[in-house]
Amino acid sequence: MKKYLTQFKPFLVFISTFFAAYIIVTLLYKFYLNTFETNDVDGITNVVGKNVEQLMDLFNCDIKIHKSIANSWLEVWYNKKYLVRIVEGCNAVSVIILFVAFVLAFSGKLKTTLLYIVFGILFIYILNVVRIALLVVLLFYFPQYNHFLHGTFFPLIIYGAVFILWIIWVNKFSKYAK
Template identity: 75%
Template sequence: MRKYLLQFKPFLIFISTFFGAYILLTVLYKLYLNSFEANDVDGITNIVGHNVNQLMNLFNCDIRVLKSISDPYFEVWYNKKYTLKIVEGCNAVSVIILFVSFIIAFSGKIKTTLLFIFSGIVFIYILNIIRIALLTVLLFHFPEEEHVLHGVVFPLIIYGAVFLLWVIWVNKFSKYAK
């Protein structure tokens, strides 16, 4: 048994570090979410809604992002048509937690690791804002394609980007990079 533990030690360290970071960050995020009232939008989702509004206003779009009266989400109105809603799951925090957990599990030098984590979070956040803005426009024009756009295309883009960040990290900056 000891032989196998030694043989698989790097893998076991990676798995335990990844899941430890993932569980810790998820619990902290859940505690953060629990600090809001049931029908209140959390602060991060609030900022996401505001940033989507700002981005689309930058392109002179007819956009309104309004807090739902009775539910914890934002209604996005594009060209005076209710197009989509921004819920807590749209703020990309779960994707960011996954990204950060992986980078921590494959950490390198502390300064490089922290800089890559910060840069990756900013990149994922901006990509998510662009994703929601594009989804708004596309759903306005192609509402019948909601399942494909929201369920396949845009998750593929954001998770694909995270995967590419992981590949860059492992090959260029982690302690395993050659």
């Protein structure tokens, strides 16, 4: 048994670090979410909504994003038409947690790891704001592609970007980079 533990030690360290980081950060996020009332929109989702609105305002779009009166989401009105809602799951925090857990599991030097995490979080956040803005516009003009755009195309982009960030991390910055 000791032979197998020694042989698979790098994998076991990676897996245990990944799951420990993922569980700890997820629990912290859940505690954060529990500080909000049932029909409140959490602060991160509110900031995402404001940033989407600011981005679209830069392009002179007729956009209004505000909290639903009776529900815990943001309503997105584009060209005076209610199009979509932004819920807590749209704020990309779950994707960011996955990214952070992976980078920590393949950590490198402390400063490099922390900088990569910070810049990765910023990149994912900005990509997510752009994703929501593009989704709003595309759903206005092509509502028949809602399932494809929301369920396939944009998740592929955001998860694909995270995958590329992971590859860059492992090959260039982690302790396993050659």
